[in-house]
Amino acid sequence: MRLSEGQIEHYHDQGYLVVEDVLDPQEDLGPVVAAYEEEVDQRARALHREGKLSRLYEDEPFERRLARIATEVPAAAGGLDIYLIRHPAMFRFLRNTKVHDVVESLIGPEILCHPCQHLRAVAPTALASISRTTDWHQDAGVLWPEADDHLIVTTWIPLVDVTQERGCLQVIPGSHRQGLLAPAEGGDRVDPAVIAAGEPLPLPVRVGGMILFHNYVLHAAVPNTSDTIRWSMDLRWQDPAKPTGRPFYPGFIVRSRSRPDTVQADYEQWRDRWVFALEHTRGVPSRRWPASPATPKSAPAAVPAATR
Numbered sequence: 001m002r003l004s005e006g007q008i009e010h011y012h013d014q015g016y017l018v019v020e021d022v023l024d025p026q027e028d029l030g031p032v033v034a035a036y037e038e039e040v041d042q043r044a045r046a047l048h049r050e051g052k053l054s055r056l057y058e059d060e061p062f063e064r065r066l067a068r069i070a071t072e073v074p075a076a077a078g079g080l081d082i083y084l085i086r087h088p089a090m091f092r093f094l095r096n097t098k099v100h101d102v103v104e105s106l107i108g109p110e111i112l113c114h115p116c117q118h119l120r121a122v123a124p125t126a127l128a129s130i131s132r133t134t135d136w137h138q139d140a141g142v143l144w145p146e147a148d149d150h151l152i153v154t155t156w157i158p159l160v161d162v163t164q165e166r167g168c169l170q171v172i173p174g175s176h177r178q179g180l181l182a183p184a185e186g187g188d189r190v191d192p193a194v195i196a197a198g199e200p201l202p203l204p205v206r207v208g209g210m211i212l213f214h215n216y217v218l219h220a221a222v223p224n225t226s227d228t229i230r231w232s233m234d235l236r237w238q239d240p241a242k243p244t245g246r247p248f249y250p251g252f253i254v255r256s257r258s259r260p261d262t263v264q265a266d267y268e269q270w271r272d273r274w275v276f277a278l279e280h281t282r283g284v285p286s287r288r289w290p291a292s293p294a295t296p297k298s299a300p301a302a303v304p305a306a307t308r
């Protein structure tokens, strides 16, 4: 699927675009869901064996099982990000040509899979110790300044239908035109006065669809007031010739018309580059601005620190 002229114009004018029915829920997303179902199952069995979990919750669907487990063992819902699990199904999904076709409409046929990429299992707000609602920010603000001058496209891809109740993404349309806004209180949270002056737009999206947004658009998540996990991925894409703003983590080329030989197709190489990077970059300040204690972004204790 290529974007139409109207969709491309909407993206550049408003800083975001919702596209429905890009992916086949079974064929494209099914393997990623299955990989995480397996991960959750293994965690449940280990906790149950250790006597920390009263039951396996096997009868619960994907969107609810981990929430049930986390009610008993909150840390079970942490440490699920792409770079920590490094599952082959995820690597295959990062090479999904339907996603690349959409992205190509915005940045052309030279595409790097950006190292700032996440799988989020957002717990219900009722699980207060682990629930984490993303504050208002711009993605450019969480990268080093070397990446300020070019477009980085985010594809925000739900693995379950994401409604407002389930904590969908929200944006301030057109806010990317304000340029980079310095945070008011440290961290990368944008001044609440700026947000109050805007008109936040919640963007519910069904499985198979995606939200595309610009690295300067103001966005946040709505609290997940449901009793389910909001499973989603946010993946970023850019011109491979430009700096990523995360030089210490591995991106990789997924499409290149000019140099097809540079496309990385080897899962083990991807996995090993992440292992190497994580081992050798401890202490590197990945963020542009120092974190603020007031910013409610902390992960539960048993979860490795995530790079947003």
Ligand SMILES: O=C(O)CCC(=O)C(=O)O
Binding pocket: 120, 122, 133, 134, 139, 154, 156, 169, 219, 220, 221, 232, 234
């Ligand atoms: O999914 C979320 O809660 C936040 C996503 C986000 O901030 C991003 O994709 O940049």
